[in-house]
Amino acid sequence: MRKRHIGAEQGAGGHTSPAHGSTAASRRAAARRPPAAQARAGRPRDDGPDAAVSRIDRLRYLDAATRRIARGMDLDETLNELCGAAVPAFADTAFVHLYAPLPTGDETATAPGVLRLHAMDHAPLPRTAAPGSGPAAPGAGPVQAAEVVRPTAAGPLTELLEKGRPVFADTPGSTAAAAELLRSPHALRALTGRRLIIAPLHGRNHVMGSVVLVRGPDRHAFTRDDLLVASQLATHTALGIDKSVAFAREASVADALQRTMLPPSLPEPVGVVLASRYLPSSRTAQVGGDWYDVIPLPGNRVALVIGDVMGHSMTSAAIMGQLRTIVQTLAGLDLPPDEILHHLDEQAERLGSEHTATCLYAMYDPVLHRLLISNAGHLPPVLLHADGRTEVVEVPPGAPIGVGGGDFESTEMHAPTGATLLLYTDGLVESRASDVLTGVEHLRTRLREAASSSTVAGLEDLCDQALGTLGLGDREDDVALLAARFEGILPETVAYWYMAPRPQTARQARRLTRRTLHDWGLDSLVESTELLVSEVVANAVRFASRPITLRLLCTDVLRCEVEDDSAIIPRMRHARLSDEGGRGLFLVDQLARRWGATRVSSGKVVWFEQPLPDDRA
Structure with missing residues (x-):
């Protein structure tokens, strides 16, 4: 079990920092505020003559806190939002302990009973920095690994987590569970006087860990009503963890499925140098239909193929796999590109008219230095000349695959020695902030800059330059890129x-x-x-x-x-x-x-x- 401990500790001397509103002066100022102002400040009232107002404050706090926790899309975000919602509004310190690995679906943990502890302050967790993205944001609390805790199978901690109800650490059993779970001296000092709550994290089918909430001696102790608040915080956190783990696993499976349908490696035909890139969408856990392929042909020729099945679903991936297999079979017959697309369109109609695809098929002859291209609704390739000039190859677009009745044409052109042909899908040049034409122009600009840069040593570096910032940030769509540099044969x-x-x-x-x-x-x-x-x-x-x-x-x-x-x-x-x-x-x-x-x-x-x-x- 992986155990994360997310702690938001007090400052030196047992007091929280002024930025959290927990000094003596800030508490006196808060006491003078009306209940409504206290609610707006985000801290539920623990005492006071008006119990109804206190309950309203708690409801308002819970509404804001659960909304905040629900914003998390992955595990780190969910735990960050919990920590930010709980500290300092509800507690002075928050610990989260998770089983490692986390159980998903009907599976069980491979190492049950092992809790791994991590700690951080209540500032947001720093995200893993991408190369060249600069230092982490100021104030981000580092994650620190701590010791491994091994609760006994029938011990007080295991029994408490299985019951699933938040408790104070004021009974022998709960005190023993807290002592078994925690190693923080500050937290252990809070084991008396109802200043520590242990709230188990129960997902849909499994216990996933616990949340420990601690209040210092200079603050009111927890009340019975606070157990309900802690229960809601733990419940929404557990649901968020369940969601993030399931989403991450689905995305991992989808990405693995997509990559198995792409060539594991590119061939090394004589007369042409090849490189490729594939980046899955970072905003969906569903597989896409982007694919590319390189097929050696008789006479030392080589076929360059790229395509895109519309949509993001398992069905799109299945259609993509079938179309790729059909193209490989047709290429083995050594047919002209337009005939290959014609037969591919016929076969695609049998797979169902609800799914269409685009495809571009190019055939390069290194002996004759000729390129024969046919297009079925795909984006035109870009040719980067050896002197740095770029041009969009004009190929009749044709109808997409699966529409039926496509009249495809083959265009023959000279393939200059030293030139590079780039085939790509729309994820490289299209986004919400840029249309396709603008994206193609930006791609040409990046290619020209790469050609004139002394740091771009080969085709692999050129592909990285062509991707631009897509390799570092969020992507709205899958990106497939295939680059072929023509060397020819003497x-x-x-x-x-x-x-x-x-x-x-x-x-x-x-x-x-x-x-x-x-x-x-x-x-x-x-x-x-x-x-x-x-x-x-x-x-x-x-x-x-x-x-x-x-x-x-x-x-x-x-x-x-x-x-x-x-x-x-x-x-x-x-x-x-x-x-x-x-x-x-x-x-x-x-x-x-x-x-x-x-x-x-x-x-x-x-x-x-x-x-x-x-x-x-």
Whole structure:
């Protein structure tokens, strides 16, 4: 059990500070005030000839105090508001002790009976400072860890908490419970004369701890009516703690669910550097529908995807997961971006028309330095050039996914080497204080400043600059950001040929491969690569009816791709001793570091990779 002790202690010499209105002079001034003025001062009257007025004062105080406690949205805020409402208006010191971990729902504490004590003054708890946010506010009381208290299972403290009623520490049982709970000398001195109340914190299903309220010797002792006040303070605090713990847990589960639907890591394709950011909304515990993805394609191309399902709910997250899976499947077919969005729209209609989504699909070719983009109602990407210029990429918006009947277009453009393409969701550029157009302009300004700053070293720093203050403060919506810096592939590291599907094509492929590897200084790989190319090309000749494409690419590995118009994917099998064939893919599997086969819209691509020699790696 985690035990927090929130204490608002008296000042030196046993007196509270003048700011709290608890000095002798302030008490004499308060005694001269009419009852209504005392109520306005926030301190309920403990005595006086007019008991009805005293009860009204208590009701007014309780109304203000419970409203204040209800304002807390998380655990620290709830405990801060309780401390501020109780001290000095009702008590001179307030302690809160919580089980750690706090029970939630039908669960029980994993370490029952352990109370961890913390202390602070009645000033607000300092929030955890974000990097660069500056020092904590003046006067904020620090939280200090104290000893661990282990009440016995059948001891007086456990029995008192289970009963759930506030008590004075004026009986042997309650005095023993208070002594077991407290370690403050000031609090222990108040165990006589009804100057200490222990009020258990009972949530909906569990005991969560207690509130201890203490009055000093220079103030009137608690009365029986004050037990009712303490009971109300404890009840509303317990409900607030219940709410904050449940909210925090729901937000944690929602955030974990959202993140599991996003890529755990980005691939590292040749010719492009990638970075991403995802920030969940800080104002809702429900998952959103923002997602991004990077999908490697044949020919060293790469697909960049970003989307946003409307709404914040578990259903939005489920729709997002299904749409992301559909996009991955369609991308594997190597379709143009507009066809992918068209098929995605068709599939989304089957999921239900009540949920729409936006999506942008971009395909980057590092060999041709070309970018092909299609948009389904999403915000246009921003292109940051190497010289610091920014531009909003003009792409026909199209209709959102799920509306039906979308007429999507693909826009082809040059992808300059050194330029960075940023894909983002509306949470990055839209807020209550700024519309989308203004937000996009602010984003472009941040990117220009980042490009001209010597402190921005790479793409990760650029993403942080693009987020601005969103990474530190409250966010009204989820934010997804995907950045791709185009590096391209040098033309002299790529060689490709179109060959007719004839019996002599395998011999021709071996000759071209030998000559190219010799030009690249990879003579040590000639023998093995010739054999692999011959086997893959010969297999393609058997099924192809159109010219075959042979492509060699030398980057951090030597990659070979053979494309034909047949959709039949080759499968490796173990040939018998009497078989004349069937050993080609077995050789590929043994000699290549990696290999595979991918269906594309025009047929299939069979590829394999070999590591470069140590002197060329």
